[in-house]
Amino acid sequence: MLIQKGAYVRIRKNILPPGKRAKGIPEDTTKVPFKCWIKGRLLEESELYEESGIRTATGRVVTGEVKEVEPRHKHSYGDHVDEILTMRETILREAWGDDDEEL
Numbered sequence: 001m002l003i004q005k006g007a008y009v010r011i012r013k014n015i016l017p018p019g020k021r022a023k024g025i026p027e028d029t030t031k032v033p034f035k036c037w038i039k040g041r042l043l044e045e046s047e048l049y050e051e052s053g054i055r056t057a058t059g060r061v062v063t064g065e066v067k068e069v070e071p072r073h074k075h076s077y078g079d080h081v082d083e084i085l086t087m088r089e090t091i092l093r094e095a096w097g098d099d100d101e102e103l
Helices: 082-096
Strands: 008-016 034-042 051-055 061-069
Touching: 008 051, 034 061
Parallel strands: none
Antiparallel strands: 008 034, 008 061, 034 051, 051 061
């Protein structure tokens, strides 16, 4: 499934491999990587589960494995609505200016 540049996605990024975890944590925890999930807009076309870069809402550029397209809000506020995200980005751009970065 080809995902278009600029699509809103959720990626998974491994922060620490199992051998680099902190000392003193439970043994079963030390056997798995420390990972995080981050949402943002794709910087280039990608496939699901492919390593890709995103730009977060705060402007950070992060790479990770694409896990989900238009991630659902799991706290019961409903499905992702791209128009709302676009409105937010437009308001922030008009309020704070455009740092010559294009989504």
